Amino acid sequence: MLTVATGNKAVATAVKQACPSVVAAYPITPQTEIVEQIAEFVTSGELKSQYIPVESEHSAMAACIGASVTGVRTFTATSSHGLHYMHEMVNWAAGARLPIVMANVNRALGPGWNIWAEHTDAFQERDTGWLQVYVGSVQEAYDATLMAFRIAEHESVLLPVMVNLDGFLLSHSMHPLQTVEIGDFIPPIRLPHAIDTAHPMGYGTLTGPDQYFRLRWDIERSMRDSVGVIRETEREFAKRFGRRYDAVEEYRCEDAEVVVVAMGTLGKEAEVAVDLLREEGVPAGSMRIRWLRPFPRLDLSGRDVVAIDRDYSFGFGGVIARSLAATEGAKPFSVIAGLGGQEVTYDDIAGFVRSRRPGEEYWFGVMPDV
Amino acid sequence: MTDIPREEYILKCTSACAGCSDSLTLRYVLKAAGPETVLVVPACCTSVIQGIYPNTAMNIPVYNVAFAAAAACASGMSAAFQAAGRKTNVIVYAGDGGTVDIGIQALSGAFERGTDFLYICYDNEAYGNTGMQRSGATPAGARTTTTPGGKAQTKKDLDAIVAAHNPPYMATACASYPKDLFSKVQKALSIRGPKFIHVLSPCPPGWRYSSEKSVEMGKLAVRSGMWILYEREFGKVTINRPSKAAMIRPVPIEEYLEPQGRFKGISPEALAMLRSVAERNAERLKREEEGIC
């Protein structure tokens, strides 16, 4: 069905269709509408979930953990400070192998208080064992949320999935949304280690180095297996509903001599910049990284790379730029842009490409123009 | 009693909503505290009403801190002032959510440790900053964006929780009674150790009444017995005059609820819950005042 929705509404609608047994959440700008929508669905009876209005995000994730380990589907949503307040439990959810799905509306971290888009919040959770997908449109927020449940709950994954959408740019902007009849796209959840009084087990028991090490390796094995599960799920989604996704969305890359690599809405903006550059005769292309974990492979060989980071790892660099250097041996022109909701247009991005200096780092709006 | 001074520490350029009693309360609090004061503010409407960097509507230092962290941050600040031999008031100014929900652990810790500070909870009975979701302090029957059918649970008894820590001074107040509020802040600051003031803060957009009615709403809360003004000094409870009067001749609770959109269509069960909470609080305070606990 074709409707119009904000990114938040799109997520809430997908959650309604996935019908988790338990939703525990805490409000925070710009995620609040997700929580409010779900509360409304539950109150009106459209969604038959237990909705727990917890007193903090730490408790939101803890409640999801407690629910999930009984073998039911769970969902929560948060943003920036909320995500970081639940950090301990974010690690716990992955370590406990619980397929919780969480929407995170990307927002900058204080001080000073800033409610606008930035990716640093979720990037700081990248080593927790969660799968992370970043969307570029309202439609994709909906589609990715539906797929997240199927991927997280897949028997060879059983890891939590975080769906990231840019604060305000997606969470609050109204776009057309094509909803689908999901049918049996998300199979019933089956958690092999669900609590069962007929088969009592210890959960999270004191664990020595040997066994602990094995459990960590097991997380990584599932993370690697998730690459195939994601691909299979995205193909099945395309087959059933007609919309195709990949770990990396390439745009006019076949003959590109320079590619812009970016995430979220900046990745979409880059596509417009590519069109502009092509008109000028610059053989440009763009790659929008969707899955940060598991981190995808990119075909960058022999091309100039302009990496745009809406995040920063202090004392190290832009996380995307440094990741491309580590995984692909790239020497990107590393642009730091959009922090705290800074506006970055396709014109700006085209400018980065025109005046790129491979191997250097440039802070847009702070350093003199290149 | 001293007159309320003319000095203003919260300037005219705040970004508060019209009729906001959070900012009205803060105005009197700061007049009572004076310039040798640092305010510690967790995420709440007060983080917003200060205005946008590099400007500020505040004429004293305000330390903005994370949502759950205010009381713990104040503990550190108070200890540091003590180490430096400085007599600076440390006042936490927090919303109800930052107090009864996410901040309750830090609050309890600071009161148990005996931090020398004043904790003020201005209570608009919901999460104002994020657009009026329920909090633990939302009363039964009130509609918020996360309780569209009216809240099913009663308001968390914050004062009983704080009282369990046995602080040297705690009180309730409301900016509709400015002299009472002013003198309670002054009294609190004259005592060493952890002090607490719980201030009812009517909020026009959140409670859905028209913005010129904030002072009246506070008065109706007190007159109907839905909010009781009292002090607890070194364990001794005194019910203040306006509430004494209300206990003898209360206005009906409906007069307080009726102008508020959030209570529109309240169920008889929720109304009964509100009534019984108000009665229980009054009975308990009366007993405590008489020394029968």
Ligand SMILES: Cc1ncc(C[n+]2csc(CCOP(=O)(O)OP(=O)(O)O)c2C)c(N)n1
């Ligand atoms: C860890 C964390 N979670 C959520 C938020 C979002 N948030 C900011 S203020 C607020 C509500 C504050 O409510 P209250 O304490 O009652 O103060 P009020 O806004 O009503 O003045 C929320 C949920 C945040 N800043 N940090």
Ligand code: SF4
């Ligand atoms: S929402 Fe209520 S408490 Fe917050 S600034 Fe507006 S009137 Fe004040």
Ligand SMILES: [Mg+2]
């Ligand atoms: Mg509040």
